[in-house]
Amino acid sequence: FRVGVMVTGVSEGIHNFQxxxxxxxxxxxxxxxxxxxxVTNVKGLLVEGCVFDxxxxxxxxxxxxxxxxNHNMYIDDVSNWGTTEDVIIRDNIIANxxxxxxxxxPGGIIENNLFVANSLGCxxxxxxxxxxxxxxxxxxxxxxxxxxxxxSCCWMIALPVTANRV
Numbered sequence: 001f002r003v004g005v006m007v008t009g010v011s012e013g014i015h016n017f018q019x020x021x022x023x024x025x026x027x028x029x030x031x032x033x034x035x036x037x038x039v040t041n042v043k044g045l046l047v048e049g050c051v052f053d054x055x056x057x058x059x060x061x062x063x064x065x066x067x068x069x070n071h072n073m074y075i076d077d078v079s080n081w082g083t084t085e086d087v088i089i090r091d092n093i094i095a096n097x098x099x100x101x102x103x104x105x106p107g108g109i110i111e112n113n114l115f116v117a118n119s120l121g122c123x124x125x126x127x128x129x130x131x132x133x134x135x136x137x138x139x140x141x142x143x144x145x146x147x148x149x150x151x152s153c154c155w156m157i158a159l160p161v162t163a164n165r166v
Contacts, residue, residue: 002029004055009041013082014046027055027069030063034098035074041082045075045108048090066098067141072118073097077105077125089113094121098152099142110134119146 004024007017017039024164035147036055039045055165056070075087085094087108096100102110107126113134121136130155141147 001027002032002034003038004035004052005037007039007042007045008031008081010081013041013043015042016046017042018046018048019050020046021150023051023052023053024055024072025053026030026058028058028061028064029062030061033067034070036072036097038074038076039085039087040076040079041048042084045084045089045155047073047089047092048088048093051093052095052097052101053093054096054164066119066146068099068142068146070098071103073100075102075104075106075108077107082136089122094118104129132155 004027006128027036028034031043034056035143052072057062057066059067075084077084084126085107087104087106089102089110090112092113093112095117097118100123101115102122103114104110105125107124107129110131111133115134115136117140119140119142122131
């Protein structure tokens with residue numbers, strides 16, 4: 001599958017969507033972007049108690065290499081379909097993503113997750129946001145030509161800078 005779970009609201013969007021206790025693994029594509037979950041135009045999103053593992057790439061398939069555009073979780077902020085807001089990512093295991101474990105463009109709360117072997121554990125696009133009580137281990141490069149795991153800085157969290165504050 002190119003995308004394991006796709007949640008795309010149309011018109012007024014989707015309200016209060018919850019994904020709980022799910023296992024989303026091995027999504028990949030040979031001709032475009034791939035994510036374990038892609039979300040846009042959702043007002044109130046909870047992803048809780050799930051496992052996202054090895055999404056966005058497949059080493060055994062030609063053309064399904066990891067790229068900077070493929071992630072375990074991609075939560076879009078504003079798209080042609082609308083705006084995503086009020087997001088909570090909690091109590092998940094997020095491992096071995098092609099690039100980001102979580103790309104949370106609209107901002108939100110990322111708490112109590114275990115991030116293992118992602119090139120960038122999590123990215124938060126907008127403030128206010130909270131990243132708390134997570135464990136992030138074993139950073140890796142996307143590929144030899146796209147290094148991310150410089151052990152001196154360990155690219156595990158990327159935050160927005162707004163008015164000279166993070």
